Amino acid sequence: MAQHTLEVIVENSPGVLARVAGLFSRRAYNIERLSVGPTDNPETSKMDIVVNLEGHALEQVIAQLDKLINVIAIKEIVPNSAVPIVHDTQPDYQN
Amino acid sequence: MSQMNGASSLVASLEAAGVDVMFGIPGGAILPAYDPIFSSSIRHILVRHEQGAGHAATGYAQVTGRVGVCIATSGPGATNLVTPLADAAMDSVPVVAITGQVPSVAIGTDAFQEADIRGITMPFAKHNYLITDPADIPRAIAEAFHIASTGRPGPVLVDIAKDALQKMTEFKYPASVSLKGYQPKLAPDAQSITDAADLIAQSSKPVFYVGGGVIKANASRELMELAQLLGAPVVTTLMARGAFPDSHPLNLGMPGMHGTVAAVTALQKSDLLITLGARFDDRVTGKLSSFAVHAKVIHADVDPAEIGKNRFADVAVLGDLKHTIAALIPAVKVALGKNRPDLTAWLRQMNSLKATYPLGYDVPKDGSLAPQYVIERLGKISGPQTIFAAGVGQHQMWASQFVSYENPRTWLNSGGLGTMGYAVPAAMGAKVGAPDTTVWAIDGDGCFQMTNQELTTCALNNIPIKVAIINNESLGMVRQWQTLFYEGRYSNTSLESKRIPNFPMLAEAMGCVGLSCDRPEDVDATIEKAMSINDQPVVVDFRVTRDAMVWPMVAAGASNDDILIARETAPDWDSQEL
CATH class of the missing domain: 3.40.50.970 (Thiamin diphosphate (ThDP)-binding fold, Pyr/PP domains)
Incomplete structure (x- = not known):
């Protein structure tokens, strides 16, 4: 199964990592790798989440992640592609 | 703007949010809030157990369509709210829960009556807050009501540290709420409406699979118009009972584990499920791989994560159902104008099932009460x-x-x-x-x-x-x-x-x-x-007699095709034209 990387922009507020990790746990999905770091905007953080999921399961994870109020935008980094798929429903988002 | 303590700011915020009643029980950590509650215009109903406060808030919300509010103290008061909040999440009920928390300096020390209620409710609450700064109270309350009542409704918890209730602050209720990460979609895309209407106009065995979302969206009137326009049978799930009148000839009743033969069979034999605010729950689908195998699916819902979760949607319509159904009505009119399938045989089959297998029960022979x-x-x-x-x-x-x-x-x-x-x-x-x-x-x-x-x-x-x-x-x-x-x-x-x-x-x-x-x-x-x-x-x-059983029944994990109308008794399928 191909690994996919989700680049998730979240609000930089307490408990957000627990929300994201908890969602994966509750919906019975695995996180392969996770890193969290700052962005240029001090109000947001960026999570890079590597998952061993594709197709329907990947779509579900993205849809469920997007429901978290603190998740602002999700980009899917497609392997061997320079252009990310943007699952961003928030037009005002500035990275 | 005026100076007051966090507790007064909380109560003023609840008043500004339009709260007229709340259900709760005081305790140590929430005690500061109960002082301004005492003189507030909000009716506070003192319940006897916090679980009662939570379910009462749910009952209030389900009947009025407004946000139900419950309030409790920290620790056991808060954990007693867990069941009703999980309940409200599963049934998409707009509820705001306010809980007191131990003072911010004591958080994390296993203080008396400390429980991490934000952490505990995280897996199911639509959202939750831990407030330690009184200045954050009005914004948190405004956001909580906004989140609970819009999109797919759900429970939101606001946990407030005791010292945040006690400290002085400036009260300023936000005029509007804007959340970068939360912008629920109201109006569906025009293309999805056209696609749905086109599928409807190609279907000879359509059925409206109506879920609780229709009630949440106050879309019953729109549903009636659409159902009558198409003349297709309607099934109403357990959460949708009342969304479409039972007395209406197109209503086949409830589908699912204890649904009517007609409603269960309508879904099974359909070629198009017009799914409105329903979520393909296991109690409706039975064994998923054998559920409605010949049907295409239109799935209209306000929650994008429901679409395709359990069943692939041929056409997804994302948006508020009141808007969605209102948009479908003219689109279906146009589509049917070009091509109107004959539903007569389909309706005859379903009405035959409805007449042959009405809901019924055995009258106990010993004179006891059924x-x-x-x-x-x-x-x-x-x-x-x-x-x-x-x-x-x-x-x-x-x-x-x-x-x-x-x-x-x-x-x-x-x-x-x-x-x-x-x-x-x-x-x-x-x-x-x-x-x-x-x-x-x-x-x-x-x-x-x-x-x-x-x-x-x-x-x-x-x-x-x-x-x-x-x-x-x-x-x-x-x-x-x-x-x-x-x-x-x-x-x-x-x-x-x-x-x-x-x-x-x-x-x-x-x-x-x-x-x-x-x-x-x-x-x-x-x-x-x-x-x-x-x-x-x-x-x-x-x-009543203890031997009565609920029929019909599709056993857990079984296919809807194996519905039984009584113990070891299947409908006589051979006599039905299906």
Whole structure:
């Protein structure tokens, strides 16, 4: 199964990592790798989440992640592609 | 802008959010908030258990369409709210819970009455907050009400540290709420509406699969117009009872594990499920791989994560259902103008099933009381404006099956979480939200023993609900499964112990009128007597046979094709033209 990387922009507020990790746990999905770091905007953080999921399961994870109020935008980094798929429903988002 | 402490800011924020009533119990950490509550315009109803406050908030919200509010202290007060908040999440009910938290310096020290309620509710709450700065209170409250009531409704918890309630702050309620990560979609894309209409105009066996979302979106009128326009059969899930009138000839009843033969078969044999605010729950689909295998699916929902979660959607329509159905009506008119399939054969088949396999029950030969008869009479005598709230189990299924629901927001139950004990406190909240309407809780004797303490609250606060205990002296649904799947080994399902407790006496002790009935010939007079008492809660102990079972039934994990109308009895499919 191909690994996919989700680049998730979240609000930089307490408990957000627990929300994201908890969602994966509750919906019975695995996180392969996770890193969290700052962005240029001090109000947001960026999570890079590597998952061993594709197709329907990947779509579900993205849809469920997007429901978290603190998740602002999700980009899917497609392997061997320079252009990310943007699952961003928030037009005002500035990275 | 004015200076006040965080507690006053909280209460002022709740007033600004339009709260007129809340259900709760004070305690140490939330105590500062109870001082301004004392002089607030908000009616605070002092419940007897926090679980009751949560379900009451849910009942209030389900009946009024407004946000229900409950309030509790830290630790056990907060954890007692967990069940009703999980319940509200599963049934998409807009509820805001306010909890006190230990002082911010004590958080993380295992202080007295400390529980991480934000962490505990994180997996199911739509959102939650931990507030330690009083300046954040108005924004958190405004956001909580916005999040709870928009999009797919759900519970939001605001946990506030005690010192944040005590410190001085400036009160400024935000004029509007804008959340970068939360912008629920109202209007569906035009293309999705056209695609849906085109599919509808190609279908010769369409069925409206209607879920609770139609009620949440107040879209019953739009649904009626669309259903009549197409002339296709309608099934209403457990959460959607009342979204479309039961008396309407197109209504085939409830689908699912205990659905009607016609409703279950309509989904199974359909070539197009017009899914409106439903979520392909396992209790509806049965074995998913054999569910409606010939059907294409239009899935209209406000929650993008529901689309394709359990069943692939050929056309996804994302948006508020009131907008969606309103947009579908003209689009379907246009599509049908080009091509109108003949639904006559399909309707004839479904009406034949409806006529051949109506809901029914056996009258006990020993003269004892059939629970279904009691519930049927309750529905008939109290009429279609009455609000019914059920617990969970056999009585819940019978209350869904044998009461005719004609109006939305008249049927309350715990559909998703299956919370025994829901009925009495939910009925209490419903009656507070609709004081001029008759509210009946239809409860089991097992359920009733979990939350009946709220009858004291009802008696003392002029909330005259009526409770029908369908008393079969057992945990009836579990017993039914033991009968069917465990060779009648009734492990721990008998509640029988010489009529202990004595429910009418218990009711009287809580300031209610207690009645009992154990003969079919007394049912009408007993219900009428209960209906005549409107200044006090009434509890009727209907002592019914314990051997009644809920039919039809699709066993858990079985295919809907294997629906049984009685024990080891399948419908006579050969005689049906399908």
